[in-house]
Amino acid sequence: MTRDSATRDLLNGLPEFEPGWVWLVGAGPGDPGLLTLHGVNALRQADAIVYDALVDQRILDHAPDTAELIYAGKRGGKPSPTQRSISLRLIELARAGKRVLRLKGGDPFVFGRGGEEALELTGAGIPFRVVPGVTAGIGGLAYAGIPATHRDTNSSVTFITGHSVTGEVPDNLNWNALATGAPVIVLYMAVKHMPRIAQRLIDGGRDPQEAVAFVSNAATEKMTVVECTLAEAGSVAASVEPPAVIAIGPVVKLRSALDWVGRMEGRVLDPNPFGQADRDVAS
Ligand code: SAH
Numbered sequence: 001m002t003r004d005s006a007t008r009d010l011l012n013g014l015p016e017f018e019p020g021w022v023w024l025v026g027a028g029p030g031d032p033g034l035l036t037l038h039g040v041n042a043l044r045q046a047d048a049i050v051y052d053a054l055v056d057q058r059i060l061d062h063a064p065d066t067a068e069l070i071y072a073g074k075r076g077g078k079p080s081p082t083q084r085s086i087s088l089r090l091i092e093l094a095r096a097g098k099r100v101l102r103l104k105g106g107d108p109f110v111f112g113r114g115g116e117e118a119l120e121l122t123g124a125g126i127p128f129r130v131v132p133g134v135t136a137g138i139g140g141l142a143y144a145g146i147p148a149t150h151r152d153t154n155s156s157v158t159f160i161t162g163h164s165v166t167g168e169v170p171d172n173l174n175w176n177a178l179a180t181g182a183p184v185i186v187l188y189m190a191v192k193h194m195p196r197i198a199q200r201l202i203d204g205g206r207d208p209q210e211a212v213a214f215v216s217n218a219a220t221e222k223m224t225v226v227e228c229t230l231a232e233a234g235s236v237a238a239s240v241e242p243p244a245v246i247a248i249g250p251v252v253k254l255r256s257a258l259d260w261v262g263r264m265e266g267r268v269l270d271p272n273p274f275g276q277a278d279r280d281v282a283s
Helices: 003-012 037-045 085-096 114-124 134-142 176-182 196-202 230-239 252-257 260-264 275-281
Strands: 022-026 049-051 067-070 100-104 128-131 160-161 185-188 211-216 224-230 244-248
Touching: 003 037, 003 244, 022 037, 022 085, 022 114, 022 275, 037 100, 037 128, 049 085, 085 100, 085 114, 100 114, 114 128, 134 211, 134 244, 176 196, 185 196, 196 230, 211 230, 211 252, 224 252, 230 244, 244 252
Parallel strands: 022 100, 022 128, 049 067, 049 100, 160 185
Antiparallel strands: 185 244, 211 224, 211 244
């Protein structure tokens, strides 16, 4: 079997998109190469595609010319007044016998309201499939050379949204427990509220010198990464362009050794990201 035909077979073996179904598909954080084969398979068969703001045009290009493209982007992390209308649109399209693709940035079930939309579909008796995607808080950080976990530094990672349903810093979280008990924190939708979030963590006992990275437009040509300390993070946030994921914790230090995108652009990597102490332990 040639490599081309193996790729074709891989796609051919994927499920048929039946009329009247909704598929909730994750598009990944940016780079079109991070779309899954299930995602490509869905795009190729869709009649209607309801897509979000953070989805790259090159991903939509997989769709047939005849597919109806419906933009359902939201603005500024505000609680969306249109969420219900998006769900109703999905239901209406499915009832009209379309193959409906709901295309979302990252993973549909990670801070993406995919769960809410799927619940509405269940309520309406519409069959659906979920196609997971690469989430920004893992894949986006990887493009910045930051692993979400690393054996020597953290055996857990905590994902937090910086916006609650009301658009405020979530107050249903135990910030003191997170400050001392979550070695690596990855924040979504948190640029605006970063001054208050950083302060809550410091008040809760987090080291103000803890390393922080803002990764904006991760996995796109526009990616920018700013590193600072937790004490600085509140003021640094003012100059960060959303969308951004924010990593807090020792894994940020690994970036000096693992920034593979920067290396392609000429950055010299440091094999000892944790400095002299590390070398002493190793020798
Ligand atoms: N379902 C998505 C998250 C949606 S919430 C996922 O799994 O990734 C929107 C937030 O995701 C943004 O505010 C930002 O925090 C993050 N995000 C999405 N795409 C991003 C990107 N390319 N770069 C940095 N952050 C991104």
